[in-house]
Amino acid sequence: MPQMRLFRGHILNPIAEDRYTLHVDGGIVVDGSGTMLEVGEYHEVKQQYPSATVVDYSDRLILPGFIDTHIHLPQYGMIALHGKELLEWLKTYIFPAERAFTPEVADTLCPLFFRSLLSHGVTTAAIYCSVQKDSTHVAFEWAEKTGIRAIIGKVMMDQNAPDVLLENTSESLQASEDVCRTWHGAANGRLLYAFTPRFAPTCSRALMRAVSDLAGQYGAYIQTHLAEHPAELQWVRELFPETQSYTDVYFRAGLLGPKTMLAHAIYVSSDERRLLTETGTCVSHCPTSNLFLKSGLMPLRELMDIGLRIGLGSDVGGGPTLSPFEIMRSAIYVHTARRFLPDFRGGDISPATALYMATLGGAKALGLDDTIGSLDRGKEADFIIVNPQRLSPFSTATGTELSSETLLSRMIFQGDDRIVERTYVRGDLCYDRRSCGKNEREI
Template identity: 45%
Template sequence: MVDGAGRILAAAPFAALQRLHPGEPVQDLRPAWILPGLVDLHAHLPQYSAVALDGLELLPWLENHIFPLEAGFADPEAAVPAARLFFAHQLAWGTTTSVAYLTVHQEAADRAFREAEACGIRAILGKVMMDRHCPDALREDTAASLAQSAELCETWHGRDGGRLGYAFTPRFAPVCSMDLMAGLSREAEKHGAWIQTHLSENLDEIARVRELFPEARDYTDVYARAGMLGPRTLLGHCIHLSEGERAVLREAGATLVHCPRSNAFIKSGIMPLRQWLAEGHRVGLASDVGGGPSLDLWGEMAAACDQSKQRWAERRAQLRRLEALDLDADARGRVAEALGLHAHAPITPVEAFHLATLGGARALGLERTIGSLEPGKDADFIVLDPRAADPLADRAVLRPEEVLSRCIYRSTPGMVQAAYVRGRRVHGR
């Protein structure tokens, strides 16, 4: 039950709501499910047209495909159709909260925000910032980058009662000076905005950071020195983190954003998701288009499950080899613990769905507003017909978690019949 302001008044089975609130207008959506809207914590709006261009690792992929594409957004009108299509496709897959990178161009970023405002999606966007070691067409003056980002933040952060938000967006440390990163950290704190960037995605990237910042202990320390780490910091990928880095991130309360299909596509590696969760990190899920092939967050849930199974299988094989060694039980146990062989149990589809809903909301500090269907929260929800993912729907008798699993592994474009933000339909019928 939703009130006129788009907040959830009550959430209960259909018959119970009908009994408790007789006479209220009812929309019967059965046999569809009503689920929380999905939260995509990391994607690149201007890169959507570059999806599925395979063959390269991160740094050459950026240089050959992404930087030339993003340079085209110097024409601000290029952002209008790109943003319109991007948000429409996110909503069609059930994503009601979009966290996305734009380009370095202020006017194009403003156009993207206007499209988000018009289409009704909940969006946290940011103009990319980079002031060194990048193509001339994309390299910014440090002071101008900070000023333009601050102006966009002042215009859009908190717009429409908080439906729109701003994230200061340094692309990643190799293309940002310390002055830029320290400056944006101050601006983000001043405005109560988010910070989004990349961390520890690719081994060559990590080596580049080591060369550029020899005074830092590690990649994470670069961001720590700049004051970028905190509970409103979203860090994409976070695959190759050391124990020391993880301790710093955990203490800061930063979010590690899992991008499973992008990690595989660009040959970056597999995030040890179960281990990061067991250590107490905040973790969310993301499509990472254009490294990721699609805005289908259901497919990311499936990939997260499958990659965690792969890590578990690899660790089990290591344990079997360890058991074959001539070691006593205590020694085997110590070696297994040192290798982390027991810390990689596969995550379940239900856990993956949590990462894409309430987990994403918590990553943004919005768990009191979105992420689940509870009274008092905004009515951000989707209407999902599980029959679209199940050719045997009329004959199979499945538990709810089994139906959810089938939707995750067999997602189809028509599965999401409608999407709502604050009780307003923004997609479908």
């Protein structure tokens, strides 16, 4: 078993939507299993655990790892292709890319994808694969190897999809169940499964109802899309005329609930918002994607104010970047833009709120906040090491001399993957920008 370690640094830790703590000289004690035994002021923690090996990041900032609640692995190669809106974009770029996501292609793309996520400070991701069962197995294998925490699902489509991706309903269900049975809870719970009906237009009523049953049987997640684009909404109305709304399609199929993550939710009525709240369903806000595909401006503040659990998602390849910093600032910018709309209601989205959604809020949306999302005793040690010197305009400044408000604001509005130096999951060093190895600065 690895020895007990004491990580020393400036610890910035979200504790609520609008609150966080900062230990200017803090310490995190991590045991051999990757669990945090204590978090607090360095000298106090050092007295409690005098034999712990010190890993010295005293001139660096320690943050909880970021959580990406919505991303498409096979689309990584199609990132940043501008010019089309959702349905045409799927037809032109995405379905061909997912058709090409063979196990051989997955074996090449997956290590690049997971290492890139880790390099951006993402320690947990909820991931869509393609309809190919074997390729989804490869994705899980690489997630296990790279050390990232992941919720992964094989996409399911049994109607209104290209012939090369169209599945037989029973075969789709069986393949998804097989992958779930193999991987859900693997790596001592670090890897989890999400049944993944793509979205209502490509899924039959029978498929969606069966997904509800399977997810309940295995205690697995459900992930799909909701109300992303006006053309999509019209298509859903035509396909499901008996329902009251897009959200009602999922409600009637039994898909809504605390372990369901719905991406986008830009166009949801008051009745739909009530339905989401009453069922405890969670939402992934994908501001960079919503802007890039010209889909719309999600009413983030209004949805948060009614009690919905909301995390942030990159939605790569609809979103043009994996960077949580870009996604956090885009969430703020989108909310700022909505303030100019005549029907705007709600308060502010601050840097503290954006950080919360990218960390503890994302963990709550996934129902994992007892394990990850913040740096607290008893949780697993998922954290990143950030160089704050890059956030100061003065080359002689250390960055840690800044006030917590200035540091947080500059980190969100100026930060990118270059400030992320190291990424830990369960106390294991999974990414090191400087050495690309697993050696720690131990003293």
